[in-house]
Amino acid sequence: xxxxxxxxxxxxxxxxxxxxxxxxxxxxxxxxxxxxxxxxxxxxxxxxxxxxxxxxxxxxxxxxxxxxxxxxxxxxxxxxxxxxxxxxxxxxxxxxxxxxxxxxxxxxxxxxxx
Amino acid sequence: xxxxxxxxxxxxxxxxxxxxxxxxxxxxxxxxxxxxxxxxxxxxxxxxxxxxxxxxxxxxxxxxxxxxxxxxxxxxxxxxxxxxxxxxxxxxxxxxxxxxxxxxxxxxxxxxxxx
Numbered sequence: 633x634x635x636x637x638x639x640x641x642x643x644x645x646x647x648x649x650x651x652x653x654x655x656x657x658x659x660x661x662x663x664x665x666x667x668x669x670x671x672x673x674x675x676x677x678x679x680x681x682x683x684x685x686x687x688x689x690x691x692x693x694x695x696x697x698x699x700x701x702x703x704x705x706x707x708x709x710x711x712x713x714x715x716x717x718x719x720x721x722x723x724x725x726x727x728x729x730x731x732x733x734x735x736x737x738x739x740x741x742x743x744x745x746x
Numbered sequence: 747x748x749x750x751x752x753x754x755x756x757x758x759x760x761x762x763x764x765x766x767x768x769x770x771x772x773x774x775x776x777x778x779x780x781x782x783x784x785x786x787x788x789x790x791x792x793x794x795x796x797x798x799x800x801x802x803x804x805x806x807x808x809x810x811x812x813x814x815x816x817x818x819x820x821x822x823x824x825x826x827x828x829x830x831x832x833x834x835x836x837x838x839x840x841x842x843x844x845x846x847x848x849x850x851x852x853x854x855x856x857x858x859x860x861x
Contacts (some may be wrong), residue, residue, distance in 0.1 A: 633861070635789075636789075639754070663847060665847065665848070667849075668850075674836075674839075674851055674852070674853045674854055675836065675849075675851035675854075676851075677848045677849065677850070680847055681824060687847070688847065690846050690848070722789075722790065724790075724849070726847060733847075734792055734795055735847075735849060736792075737782075737789045737790040737791075737794075739788070739789040740787060740789065
């Protein structure tokens with residue numbers, strides 16, 4: 633069965649631009665979470681969606697937003713890009729919105745802001 | 747705020763050496779615990795998980811971890827490492843009470859296994 637698919641894999645943007653990243657969860661999974669991975673800060677939680685509703689949000693500025701569609705696919709948007717937004721953005725999917733279920737990660741989108 | 751600490755940032759071992767990577771968390775309530783591995787150029791993969799029951803859990807590739815509630819620890823072990831175990835290892839915690847499904851990760855341990 634197909635894993636978590638993130639597109640695009642690589643992206644280069646200029647400061648001030650905006651970007652949209654996409655995540656398709658494993659078929660049948662309804663929970664999608666987003667994480668930012670950087671060498672300095674490690675893996676940090678951005679937000680989590682379940683059934684098109686944001687369930688949890690991390691400590692990121694409002695420039696970071698997301699949404700989930702009825703087919704469970706999710707998008708993450710970053711507006712007014714800053715150099716510090718350069719990172720690997722990871723998406724994870726879960727079958728259910730319950731503790732005790734493991735998360736499966738995609739390969740990530742490598743965003744470089746220049 | 748909940749935090750997860752991994753004490754070793756870089757570990758270098760020879761093949762066949764034993765491995766133990768430390769992980770401690772700060773939250774005192776009920777938690778789910780995980781170890782993930784990230785091989786070079788690959789995505790995060792689950793090595794093992796603890797939800798409840800036997801505190802000694804076995805994962806893939808010969809890895810195991812022990813949950814010691816009194817020490818807030820979940821250390822990862824492998825009796826004999828292989829060159830192919832070279833990767834970055836992340837401990838992660840989900841807080842069961844009021845934490846949603848948010849995974850809080852440690853800063854990671856870069857393991858290099860030399861031939």
